[in-house]
Amino acid sequence: DTGVSQNPRHKITKRGQNVTFRCDPISEHNRLYWYRQTLGQGPEFLTYFQNEAQLEKSRLLSDRFSAERPKGSFSTLEIQRTEQGDSAMYLCASSRFGNIQYFGAGTRLSVL
Amino acid sequence: AQTVTQSQPEMSVQEAETVTLSCTYDTSESDYYLFWYKQPPSRQMILVIRQEAYKQQNATENRFSVNFQKAAKSFSLKISDSQLGDAAMYFCAAQGGSEKLVFGKGTKLTVNP
Numbered sequence: 001d002t003g004v005s006q007n008p009r010h011k012i013t014k015r016g017q018n019v020t021f022r023c024d025p026i027s028e029h030n031r032l033y034w035y036r037q038t039l040g041q042g043p044e045f046l047t048y049f050q051n052e053a054q055l056e057k058s059r060l061l062s063d064r065f066s067a068e069r070p071k072g073s074f075s076t077l078e079i080q081r082t083e084q085g086d087s088a089m090y091l092c093a094s095s096r097f098g099n100i101q102y103f104g105a106g107t108r109l110s111v112l
Numbered sequence: 113a114q115t116v117t118q119s120q121p122e123m124s125v126q127e128a129e130t131v132t133l134s135c136t137y138d139t140s141e142s143d144y145y146l147f148w149y150k151q152p153p154s155r156q157m158i159l160v161i162r163q164e165a166y167k168q169q170n171a172t173e174n175r176f177s178v179n180f181q182k183a184a185k186s187f188s189l190k191i192s193d194s195q196l197g198d199a200a201m202y203f204c205a206a207q208g209g210s211e212k213l214v215f216g217k218g219t220k221l222t223v224n225p
Contacts, residue, residue: 004156031211042116042203042215043157056210091157098211103149103157 002026004104006092012110013082020078021107025094032075033101034067035091036060043091049075082111114139114206118216125194126224132179133189133219135204144208146180146187151218152200160202163187191221199223 005024013019025032030051035043046065047057051072061067064083069075079086089108093101115138125131137146148160163171163180170178175195179188191198201220205213 033212035213040217042205042217043213045212045214048211056212058212093157095211100159100162101213102159105156 004092004094004102006090006104006107008107009105010108010110012112014112015082015084017082018078018080019082019109020076021090021092021109022074022076023092023094023104024074025092026096026102029094029096029102030072031095031098032069033093033095034075034077035093037089037091037106038087046077079109082109084111087111114141114144114208114214116204116206116214116216118204118219120219121217122220122222124222124224125191127194127196129194130190130192131194131221133191133202133204133221135187135189135216137185137187137204137206139185139206139208141208144206146178147205147207147213148176148178148187148189149203149205149215150198150200151203157203161189165208194223196223196225 007022033048034046037043049069064080067077089106091106093103095101117136144165146163149157150160151157161173175192177190201218203218204216
């Protein structure tokens with residue numbers, strides 16, 4: 001069990017560019033979650049998947065954000081036309097049947 | 113909707129002493145869970161302790177214990193025999209009616225040698 005893996009760890013991009021982050025959950029965890037954490041705040045929920053189905057999306061997830069989990073394993077989070085306000089730590093977590101959520105180390109996004 | 117409030121942005125404790133971190137929450141759910149997560153600097157969030165709301169007994173995990181006051185909607189974390197490695201941001205979180213976790217703003221704990 002290698003834990004939840006997120007790549008890249010850091011991403012610097014220019015405003016208006018598209019970025020994609022990847023999350024590999026703990027094997028056999030059927031649920032996968034995305035959160036966003038800004039400086040000085042706790043994580044805020046974005047969306048979650050049960051296997052490949054996206055079951056819940058936050059209003060924070062604007063139409064510039066899209067998340068997929070095509071085969072029920074890894075997930076990607078894409079942000080189109082990035083804005084400076086998108087700068088944050090993006091956290092992924094996974095769980096087995098909705099039990100305890102285990103977090104990855106996150107991807108820190110800086111939009112210049 | 114659920115809300116979680118941590119009123120202590122920062123706390124400090126001497127090594128080997130005891131410290132209590134406060135958390136209050138609000139929820140309309142009858143069945144819910146409460147959590148304390150620890151986030152060391154530049155490292156991933158780790159679960160410290162979990163409490164099921166239907167259980168009256170307070171959860172304990174080694175040096176970590178909670179004081180769960182359901183009527184007051186209070187969920188404080190007590191760390192006994194504090195160690196240098198306990199220094200981190202501590203987040204209180206609630207889960208109920210949905211799988212999403214709702215977090216407070218966190219408390220930064222400093223442990224002084």
